[in-house]
Amino acid sequence: MNHRSYVRGSRHLHSAACAVALAVGTLTVPEVISPATAVAADCVDSTNVYALETEPGTARKDLSPRTLRKYVDFDPQGGGANGPLLRTEYTATVPYGTKVVSLGGGQFYLFSKTGVRLYRDATAEGGSLLTFVAEYNTDPAVWMGYEKIFAVSGRLWTIDKNGLLKGFMDGRVLLGKRTFNPAPGMPSETDPLVKEIRDAWDVWSAGGRVYTLTSGTVKEYAPTGLFGSGPLTSKVRATGLVDAVQAWGPGRGTVYTVTRPTDHSGIVRGYTGDDALASSNPDVMSGLYVEEVLSETPNCLAPASDGKPVVGAPVDDSDVPPAPVEPETDAGAEGPQVVSGVFTLGDGEPAAGMGVLIEAVDPTAQAAGGSPLPALGTAVTAADGSWSFTLPDELPGPVDAMAAENGGALNVTATAAGTTSAGVPMIGVDYNTAAPAGQGGDSRISAFGVAAGGERHTTQLIPAAVPGAAFRVPTAGQEASTYAAQEAASSVGPERPSPVWQADNGILGDNHNPYLVEGVDVRSDRVMPYASGTCYTLKSFVASQIAYTVVAEGHAHWDTYATVDYDSKLSTAVDVAVSAGGNWKGSGSVSLGSSTGQATGFTSQGPYFGRELQVPIQYNKYKHTYYCGGIAKSSYQSISAARYSIPPGGPVAKLGRDVRWKDGASKFNASPKANRAYIIPGGYFQLAKGKSSKFAGAVSAFGVSLGATTTYDREHKQRITAGKRTNARHDIWGQKDRLSGNPGLFFSF
Known part of the structure; x- marks a missing residue:
């Protein structure tokens, strides 16, 4: 070559x-x-x-x-x-x-x-x-x-x-x-x-x-x-x-x-x-x-x-095969009607014997006075902290309508709550997604792709706020000084995930301990579940804002050109952040599949091109109060994505941060050989099935950095087209799997 x-x-x-x-x-x-x-x-x-x-x-x-x-x-x-x-x-x-x-x-x-x-x-x-x-x-x-x-x-x-x-x-x-x-x-x-x-x-x-x-x-x-x-x-x-x-x-x-x-x-x-x-x-x-x-x-x-x-070691691509036509079908999972996860204490030990409340979530709701989340059922954590819940075939009409408005995907929360022996309220909230049976075959397949895909989240119980507690409201200046704001201001996509804990009013120190309550570390304390009566969550809207969110990437190195399509409907799952008093922690994700009415993306960008595609999404902040037996037990806040929403005078989408550092010879040399392939001069390869790899720091919302994942289909694709030069090969490789499997993203050399 x-x-x-x-x-x-x-x-x-x-x-x-x-x-x-x-x-x-x-x-x-x-x-x-x-x-x-x-x-x-x-x-x-x-x-x-x-x-x-x-x-x-x-x-x-x-x-x-x-x-x-x-x-x-x-x-x-x-x-x-x-x-x-x-x-x-x-x-x-x-x-x-x-x-x-x-x-x-x-x-x-x-x-x-x-x-x-x-x-x-x-x-x-x-x-x-x-x-x-x-x-x-x-x-x-x-x-x-x-x-x-x-x-x-x-x-x-x-x-x-x-x-x-x-x-x-x-x-x-x-x-x-x-x-x-x-x-x-x-x-x-x-x-x-x-x-x-x-x-x-x-x-x-x-x-x-x-x-x-x-x-x-x-x-x-x-x-x-x-x-x-x-x-x-x-x-x-x-x-x-x-x-x-x-x-x-x-x-x-x-x-x-x-x-x-x-x-x-x-x-x-x-x-x-x-x-x-x-x-x-x-x-x-x-x-x-x-x-x-x-x-x-x-x-x-x-x-x-x-x-x-x-740049770096000499490249040997002599045994690289030609690129396949497109990836194979998605890998199997438990099933789109099943949601599951694991709850642990703060020290990682299982939270066994905890009741888990499963409720439906409408990420677009903006009821300021508060309304109870629709209950779907309950589960109990096993000895290893795991739990599982299967949606019934028939759901209440309002819940079924939530899924229909969201492209067939139903967002749910799984909540485990209780107190330590010292009376400290603890709570764990896992946002998950399923696809109700009533949505029909195509919608369920699409929704399942957007959903977690059978992945089990592990969620730690964290100290909760007492009912009626006042949550802090950071100033604009404080939000501008956060990790999320500085990550969003960067012109280059991050090389590592966002911190587990983030502050919305500055940057947390390395010694931050969210389990320190009045000078006592409660991360290993046994948590006793609430035992009195029916439990439910009251959700109250606090505020909303629009933020441009990474939903795709396109890559085109030497003599190649990148195209990304993101059309007609949302096809992205965005992390949810939860705060039980001060700082924020990721806690699952909500899947967005509603219609956008817009076709967007970029076409034939390159060579030496690698950029994110960002679309405007509305984010809502909520206050939640957890009740058992009619008594308010604890409260927390959440930040979650809601819908596609173009700000007045804003673009329908825009090019995001530079991700060219993911391409080139040194990255090709470091990639698994099974994930590599080449494109013939004038040929192309595209991803139109499976899920993208997770985009770290995809958005900054209310001073908190959140990740996102997109599902590829007929309307959401990553594509690369090779030029006509024949003095070298156009090599590509999948990030997390072979190109004929479920690579998530592919890169270019």
């Missing part, structure tokens, strides 16, 4: 620049990678880019650990128009406090209070991203006092707090340490243009020139006179880049910018031009959460290759 792999050596790599704040920490050593494609004697078609990343949601960005990560630019000459900027797994975990400068050729100066050292990128040989080379005999306090340090043609330029420019270069080795010597041929230290460079938002160099970004303007500075010792000249290369906060350049004709890292968008835009810069790619990648970018600048850049870009 014709694959492109990135630059591994340093013989063509020269000065690149910018001081950043970090310090050396633990190093991660990934796999060895293959060599780059040689294009011309002194030209390369891919370059290395190093980014100091910050983690979204970090409370103290000035004190939190950083990650220095290696990226590869597969189209530095074209500004990302013909090739991707791909993230590697080569990283160094680093704290704050040290200035780092890229000298080029994979070499870095690190300036800290304890000394000045030189490191190099040794990942090409299987070593560390920051491998120690030498220490310098110099006063580190002097270097820490410089406001700007950057490299230009192998020399270090420094600007102090008074705006004076000085130049340095490597000297001799003395007593095992290197020295710095003054660099000859520098511009005047008092050159008036030096102040502009000192005050710039970002500074970098390429081809012996210095570049700055300030308030949306890119300027180029060039030394004049013999050996560059004359005054600096400047010219404007671009204006109006209003959302750019940082920039770098792999060569004189290319500039990349990064947008708004404070809200975690991190969108990289490309610009090219010998004089005035013009947009080459407004969406090279998303999610570059950076404090600084340090780019290699080779002597010469070549046009992008048309091979598949490879």
Whole structure:
């Protein structure tokens, strides 16, 4: 196969620049990678880019650990128009406090209070991203006092707090340490243009020139006179880049910018031009959460290759079969009329002998005064905490109507409640879905697909609020500071599930203990069920809001195009969050199958495309009071999805976060071989059966992050179409199963 792999050596790599704040920490050593494609004697078609990343949601960005990560630019000459900027797994975990400068050729100066050292990128040989080379005999306090340090043609330029420019270069080795010597041929230290460079938002160099970004303007500075010792000249290369906060350049004709890292968008835009810069790619990648970018600048850049870009270990796809026409039928389960689960104590031990109340749920109800949930029956937990309930063939008319309005799916709650020996009310609520027999064959099959599909939830009992307790109402500012809000603001889909517990008024600490009641931990306390009379739940509407929710993903890497259809009706199950006083915890899901009256999605997006599809869904917050024997025993709140609802003036759907990081060579190498297949040039593959994998952080509703799952059918599909190139194969793979089974999602390489 014709694959492109990135630059591994340093013989063509020269000065690149910018001081950043970090310090050396633990190093991660990934796999060895293959060599780059040689294009011309002194030209390369891919370059290395190093980014100091910050983690979204970090409370103290000035004190939190950083990650220095290696990226590869597969189209530095074209500004990302013909090739991707791909993230590697080569990283160094680093704290704050040290200035780092890229000298080029994979070499870095690190300036800290304890000394000045030189490191190099040794990942090409299987070593560390920051491998120690030498220490310098110099006063580190002097270097820490410089406001700007950057490299230009192998020399270090420094600007102090008074705006004076000085130049340095490597000297001799003395007593095992290197020295710095003054660099000859520098511009005047008092050159008036030096102040502009000192005050710039970002500074970098390429081809012996210095570049700055300030308030949306890119300027180029060039030394004049013999050996560059004359005054600096400047010219404007671009204006109006209003959302750019940082920039770098792999060569004189290319500039990349990064947008708004404070809200975690991190969108990289490309610009090219010998004089005035013009947009080459407004969406090279998303999610570059950076404090600084340090780019290699080779002597010469070549046009992008048309091979598949490879980052990481060499790819062997010789035994990959052709893609099937479509997945097989869904895997079997207990049956769509059966709901089941497991209740446990807070410590995970079974909650045996607990009565379980099964009630029907209308997720669209908005009765402010409260109304009892329709009771369907009861069950009792076994010794292992498990329970099961089969819906009767005939349901009350209002309950049957709920299912009919929801595409054949009936949402139910299973509630187990009681008190500890100390009188602490405990409750467990599991939201589940079934398909009543009266809905007919097609509706039941569709509803069953949306439902849990026979999966048994495990639900922990949690401390409940006493009846009549006042629940907190977070302010808009508090909701904006939550994990959910920061996840929603990210431009990249999450790599891990949301936390088990979340606050709607901030971010919970790692030591959060929801079972601490008045200083006593009740997670292991025995819970005694209520024994008096009939039990029921009174549900009261509190508030609603509309939030765009992830319902699908489309992926298209090299020479492929993605299409996603989400038409006519909802086909998604969304997590429900429950709060028994303060913080929130996921507790099952509600399935939505009502008609939307809209056809939406995206068509033929790519190549190097991977995005979520989000649709507007209304979310309701409710207060619930649990009664037994006519006496209110406990209360809790819930947040659940209700219906498709377009906000006034809003889109019917929109592209969500960037999920291109799930595609590419390294992810293909890590995938199970049984899940792989390829598409012939001009061919396609689509998922139109089964359930998607769960989308973590699919929505932020009332300050809480919820996940979601979509069922594929004739109106809800993920599709990929291959281009006509024949110099490499179009490989795809299923996330959780083979492509002819129930893969959930499929990805692209």
